[in-house]
Amino acid sequence: MSFPESIRSIYQAQLADIQHAGIFKEERFIHSAQSADIEVEFPSGSELKKVINMCANNYLGLSSHPDVIKAAHEGLETRGYGMSSVRFICGTQDIHRELENRVTEFLGTEDTILFPSCMDANAGVFEAILTSEDVMISDRLVHASIIDGMRLCSAQHDTFKHSSMEHLEEKLLLHADKRLKLVITDGVFSMDGDTARLDRMVELCEKYGAMLLVDDSHATGFIGKTGRGTHEYCGVFGKIDIITTTFGKALGGASGGCVSGRREIVEMCRQKARPYLFSNTIAPVIVSGVLKVFDILSANTERRDKLEKNAAYWRKGLTEAGFVLREGNTPIVPVMLFNAKLSQDFSKDLYREGIYAIGFFFPVVPNGQARIRTQISAGHEIHHLDRALDAFIRVGKKYGILGLTKDQIIEKHGL
Amino acid sequence: MEEMNINEMKEMVLKYVIKEYIDDDDVTITYETPLISSGYVDSFSMVSLLVFLENKFKIKIPPSKATPEAFDSVNSIVALVNQYLEK
Numbered sequence: 001m002s003f004p005e006s007i008r009s010i011y012q013a014q015l016a017d018i019q020h021a022g023i024f025k026e027e028r029f030i031h032s033a034q035s036a037d038i039e040v041e042f043p044s045g046s047e048l049k050k051v052i053n054m055c056a057n058n059y060l061g062l063s064s065h066p067d068v069i070k071a072a073h074e075g076l077e078t079r080g081y082g083m084s085s086v087r088f089i090c091g092t093q094d095i096h097r098e099l100e101n102r103v104t105e106f107l108g109t110e111d112t113i114l115f116p117s118c119m120d121a122n123a124g125v126f127e128a129i130l131t132s133e134d135v136m137i138s139d140r141l142v143h144a145s146i147i148d149g150m151r152l153c154s155a156q157h158d159t160f161k162h163s164s165m166e167h168l169e170e171k172l173l174l175h176a177d178k179r180l181k182l183v184i185t186d187g188v189f190s191m192d193g194d195t196a197r198l199d200r201m202v203e204l205c206e207k208y209g210a211m212l213l214v215d216d217s218h219a220t221g222f223i224g225k226t227g228r229g230t231h232e233y234c235g236v237f238g239k240i241d242i243i244t245t246t247f248g249k250a251l252g253g254a255s256g257g258c259v260s261g262r263r264e265i266v267e268m269c270r271q272k273a274r275p276y277l278f279s280n281t282i283a284p285v286i287v288s289g290v291l292k293v294f295d296i297l298s299a300n301t302e303r304r305d306k307l308e309k310n311a312a313y314w315r316k317g318l319t320e321a322g323f324v325l326r327e328g329n330t331p332i333v334p335v336m337l338f339n340a341k342l343s344q345d346f347s348k349d350l351y352r353e354g355i356y357a358i359g360f361f362f363p364v365v366p367n368g369q370a371r372i373r374t375q376i377s378a379g380h381e382i383h384h385l386d387r388a389l390d391a392f393i394r395v396g397k398k399y400g401i402l403g404l405t406k407d408q409i410i411e412k413h414g415l
Numbered sequence: 416m417e418e419m420n421i422n423e424m425k426e427m428v429l430k431y432v433i434k435e436y437i438d439d440d441d442v443t444i445t446y447e448t449p450l451i452s453s454g455y456v457d458s459f460s461m462v463s464l465l466v467f468l469e470n471k472f473k474i475k476i477p478p479s480k481a482t483p484e485a486f487d488s489v490n491s492i493v494a495l496v497n498q499y500l501e502k
Contacts, residue, residue: 159460161438
């Protein structure tokens with residue numbers, strides 16, 4: 001027995017603090033497959049409620065696509081359930097390499113290495129390719145997994161103001177003496193739904209001899225004309241040194257991620273990245289499903305085109321209703337409420353109306369920028385969006401925020 | 416560099432902090448405002464402040480002293496700088 005009351009009470013106090021701060025996270029149990037219409041048990045033990053899902057990363061609506069499920073079944077039958085080994089001992093199947101090649105082709109890079117998740121890809125890549133002689137210069141709003149990965153790396157670290165190319169250039173000049181410079185950004189920023197200025201970043205990196213890493217987890221499969229990602233959207237396809245991305249969002253939504261980029265960098269990850277070396281890779285059943293996803297995406301752009309139309313429809317509806325939105329051109333549409341409590345109350349009322357959308361507030365987003373983040377899917381039909389919009393308008397009226405500016409909402413509800 | 420009094424130093428550091436880290440015009444930063452613990456400056460972004468201080472005051476602050484606590488307000492930053500100026 002090494003867990004006496006004295007230790008237990010320390011954790012109980014910490015958990016009470018989290019609850020007191022209003023940031024205690026609770027899971028909602030979904031009893032159906034992931035899709036636009038789901039059945040949810042919340043709070044735990046309550047009756048199931050049918051709701052429209054407005055907060056999944058299921059951008060292309062492929063999470064429960066019959067062809068993907070069928071391919072996963074076939075993979076399970078032919079390649080088994082698990083590998084019981086890391087990649088470099090006896091944990092690599094032909095389909096792992098096949099998927100790496102498919103990703104390389106899709107993203108327009110030189111090579112790819114799979115990781116158990118994109119979190120793991122980001123945790124492993126920096127330490128594998130940089131040393132204390134080098135510098136990482138990241139956008140201030142990059143994803144938490146990148147921040148964790150950078151913490152594990154001995155290279156110096158600096159940041160530039162969100163999407164400020166002038167500030168990035170200052171930082172590239174400031175660190176001109178470093179052996180290697182790596183500029184780091186998200187392709188699409190998950191909380192705001194805005195897009196990195198990759199065209200300008202490529203120019204700056206070329207000018208100052210820096211490498212560029214883009215986490216395109218919220219873009220791969222649907223951003224750009226053929227869905228290749230933010231680099232396609234910005235006209236710099238084939239010019240990004242390192243792309244990290246996930247299979248846990250648009251690309252079937254199960255799990256897994258990768259580092260894709262320059263051949264030597266991928267090889268360095270294969271030799272040194274710890275999440276690759278010390279963890280099993282993606283299970284065969286998921287690899288088989290993701291391969292089918294790439295078949296679907298290569299056949300036509302129907303799904304990403306529908307997603308684009310849905311997102312434009314949703315954004316237009318909310319704008320006309322008088323909500324304050326974050327500017328953007330992606331399926332991530334944040335409805336700004338500014339006040340943390342309002343974001344939580346709003347989300348609860350939406351749920352009562354049959355709409356599942358989550359309120360985010362500090363520290364997940366900056367102080368005073370609380371919001372409901374909505375995420376649109378190709379799995380949504382217009383009737384889903386119309387129903388969701390009606391609910392948003394009813395709840396918006398209840399709190400008297402329709403047609404108000406940012407300052408007016410803050411004046412009414414406080415910060 | 417020319418001799419600076421403590422208030423001039425604070426003013427210079429405050430100006431730099433606002434220019435480098437604060438995007439929101441609504442935010443008011445004073446000498447006492449907690450910078451890191453309030454989320455205005457993340458610990459990763461401290462390196463540019465360190466380089467600024469070292470260049471401006473011609474000092475060398477050891478990495479072990481450049482802690483989030485020491486960098487948490489303009490007052491504490493200037494106190495840290497003073498330790499190395501005096502030597």
